[in-house]
Amino acid sequence: MRAVTSKVLVRLLARDNGGQVADTEAFGAHGAWVPTLAVVEAMRILEAIYDWPPARQSICLEMQLDHGDLVIQDAEVVSAAVPMGTFDRKLGGRAGAESLETQGRKKGRV
Secondary structure: OOOOOOHHHHHHHEEEOOOHHHHHHHHHOOOEEEEEHHHHHHHHHHHOOOOOOHHHHHHHHHHHHHOOOOOOOOHHHHHHHHOOOEOOOOOOOOEEEHHHHHHHOOOOOO
16 A cells, blocks of 8 residues: 655645645555555645645544545544643634633633
């Protein structure tokens, strides 16, 4: 089975370069392995460079897990990352994120 890098995964998700997207899809058409590190790096790139919000990243993670041609390393770990937990109040209020600070207050721990 072939493997893909974070840059290939970003190309597949961002779809911002038609030629490279076509090459990426052709490369992985018969199955491709995606290392966990590539998933993490791709999410970081999509956040830092493409300014994707956490909700969009969560949707992408779910799409990767359900993709018929991609095999995600440690898929159960990636799956557990949705929704994302955070102590950042602003981020915790967004779709695809859950405020841990709020959860702690609800349970009387904070």
